Amino acid sequence: MSGTTTAASALRRRTAGAGANRWVVLVVLCVSLLLVALDATVLHVAVPAVTEDLRPGAIELLWIVDVYPLVCASLLILFGTLGDRVGRRRILLLGYALFGVASAVAAFASSAQVLILARALLGVGGAMIMPATLSILRHVFPDRRERALAIGIWSAVAAVGAAVGPLLGGFLLEHFWWGSVFLVNIPLMLVSLPVGRLLLPESKGERNGPWDVAGALMAAGGLFGAVFGVKRLGGGEPVADVFTVAPLVVGAVLLYLFVRRQRRRPYPLVDLRMFARPAFSTAVGCIVLAMLALVGLELIAAQYLQLVLGLSPLETGLRLLPLTVAAMAAGLAGARMLRRFGPRRMVCFGFCLTAAAVLMLTGMGGRENTGLLLSGFVLLGFGLETTLFGAYESMLSEAPAEQAGGAAAVGETSYQLGAGIGIALLGSVMNAAYAPGLASVPGVPAPAAASAGHSLGEAYEVAAQLGGDAGGALRRAARESFVHGLHVTLLVSAVLLLLGAVMAARLPRVMQCEAVEVELPAPREPERPRVSA
Numbered sequence: 001m002s003g004t005t006t007a008a009s010a011l012r013r014r015t016a017g018a019g020a021n022r023w024v025v026l027v028v029l030c031v032s033l034l035l036v037a038l039d040a041t042v043l044h045v046a047v048p049a050v051t052e053d054l055r056p057g058a059i060e061l062l063w064i065v066d067v068y069p070l071v072c073a074s075l076l077i078l079f080g081t082l083g084d085r086v087g088r089r090r091i092l093l094l095g096y097a098l099f100g101v102a103s104a105v106a107a108f109a110s111s112a113q114v115l116i117l118a119r120a121l122l123g124v125g126g127a128m129i130m131p132a133t134l135s136i137l138r139h140v141f142p143d144r145r146e147r148a149l150a151i152g153i154w155s156a157v158a159a160v161g162a163a164v165g166p167l168l169g170g171f172l173l174e175h176f177w178w179g180s181v182f183l184v185n186i187p188l189m190l191v192s193l194p195v196g197r198l199l200l201p202e203s204k205g206e207r208n209g210p211w212d213v214a215g216a217l218m219a220a221g222g223l224f225g226a227v228f229g230v231k232r233l234g235g236g237e238p239v240a241d242v243f244t245v246a247p248l249v250v251g252a253v254l255l256y257l258f259v260r261r262q263r264r265r266p267y268p269l270v271d272l273r274m275f276a277r278p279a280f281s282t283a284v285g286c287i288v289l290a291m292l293a294l295v296g297l298e299l300i301a302a303q304y305l306q307l308v309l310g311l312s313p314l315e316t317g318l319r320l321l322p323l324t325v326a327a328m329a330a331g332l333a334g335a336r337m338l339r340r341f342g343p344r345r346m347v348c349f350g351f352c353l354t355a356a357a358v359l360m361l362t363g364m365g366g367r368e369n370t371g372l373l374l375s376g377f378v379l380l381g382f383g384l385e386t387t388l389f390g391a392y393e394s395m396l397s398e399a400p401a402e403q404a405g406g407a408a409a410v411g412e413t414s415y416q417l418g419a420g421i422g423i424a425l426l427g428s429v430m431n432a433a434y435a436p437g438l439a440s441v442p443g444v445p446a447p448a449a450a451s452a453g454h455s456l457g458e459a460y461e462v463a464a465q466l467g468g469d470a471g472g473a474l475r476r477a478a479r480e481s482f483v484h485g486l487h488v489t490l491l492v493s494a495v496l497l498l499l500g501a502v503m504a505a506r507l508p509r510v511m512q513c514e515a516v517e518v519e520l521p522a523p524r525e526p527e528r529p530r531v532s533a
Contacts, residue, residue, distance in 0.1 A: 037161025071123030080409025095128030225251025291418030
């Protein structure tokens with residue numbers, strides 16, 4: 001019996017590989033992911049150079065930075081489900097081509113409008129690439145043990161891309177012009193296109209019924225409105241502002257109509273019955289909570305390191321590097337931890353470890369404590385990646401193989417929504433705790449104190465304009481208020497992470513590696529002896 005199971009598993013793996021070693025396929029997919037992860041962060045350090053060269057207005061600069069994640073998040077479900085229908089490799093290769101062309105347009109953009117258009121096209125390419133990589137990975141690795149290891153490597157590469165982006169951008173800007181941060185994509189895409197066409201297997205889901213074009217557009221429009229509204233809240237825009245409320249309301253209505261439409265259709269774009277599975281819905285919720293804590297904390301930590309401790313952007317990146325290294329280690333060790341402890345204990349442990357790291361970081365003050373930062377960031381990176389690994393693996397394994405693209409798109413969308421909500425929520429908590437400390441600084445006029453209450457950077461500018469004792473007092477009060485707001489934000493994050501640990505109790509206790517079913521030919525019945533007359 002064991003020999004039959006082993007042979008069946010081997011047969012399934014060979015069929016999934018479609019002529020190429022599945023680990024070589026993983027390398028190609030990881031290169032795809034690395035490009036998208038790099039492009040999501042590499043522009044951050046180039047913003048000053050872009051501003052000096054193209055002279056964009058305040059609104060144009062905001063769109064240059066935000067249009068990529070906004071478009072990418074909006075189109076994930078559309079392209080994820082389209083890949084299930086027309087072929088995941090086909091969508092991935094089209095994404096490669098579009099990403100390369102858009103990178104060239106962005107590199108040589110002569111105006112802010114052209115750069116915004118190119119960044120939007122990069123977002124479309126990213127939306128085609130991201131769900132396709134995960135869904136192909138799901139197809140190529142049908143055995144859950146191997147798939148867990150592959151997801152660990154995949155997530156480690158994502159952590160590397162997010163960390164290397166700002167460092168690579170800083171290096172290129174020191175030697176070349178700002179467009180070079182986009183040109184690095186082109187050689188890799190020129191290699192990835194023929195290699196992907198040669199090595200990647202094609203896979204599709206069930207082709208029952210027509211593809212729901214109206215539903216796909218509803219999902220794209222709803223997600224665009226929701227993510228745009230959340231980003232405005234995270235940017236400090238008033239809650240009652242019409243340009244904040246209107247996108248949120250329109251997005252919510254479109255998403256409601258999308259859900260109702262999917263429930264009524266015999267062949268839905270996204271099978272919402274997946275959310276009825278506790279493991280799938282819980283895993284999606286865990287991804288949102290983990291990203292909510294990670295992105296908001298990273299943003300505030302970067303401000304603390306630069307504005308309170310006075311570190312340069314490069315020094316800030318190096319201080320945050322242990323977080324990335326720890327995340328890589330957790331991704332590579334994730335498959336073994338998942339087999340040994342199971343999804344429930346692994347994700348609970350990840351949330352609790354992250355909460356402990358966050359509470360440890362409340363010891364940060366006005367002076368640098370290297371040991372505290374190092375240990376806190378290491379625990380934070382390891383805990384968050386452990387959580388995300390366990391949640392992603394559970395979500396992908398709970399989804400039917402024929403709906404892998406839709407499931408991967410749901411996971412990536414929850415990732416993007418969690419990041420946006422985290423910036424908005426934790427940023428609001430930070431501002432609420434920071435501003436009151438500047439209301440009554442001796443010698444500072446009320447209008448100046450109100451301006452200083454917007455952000456620590458603005459407080460430093462007001463203090464420089466005031467000068468003298470009043471300026472020095474405002475600068476000290478702003479730093480103390482920022483550290484106080486940081487502590488409050490960390491405590492709120494710890495509470496949310498502990499709620500995530502409670503939520504993770506709904507995940508399966510053990511990693512269920514079911515036997516692979518392979519259809520074998522039916523045994524031939526023995527021929528009956530002929531009876532002669």
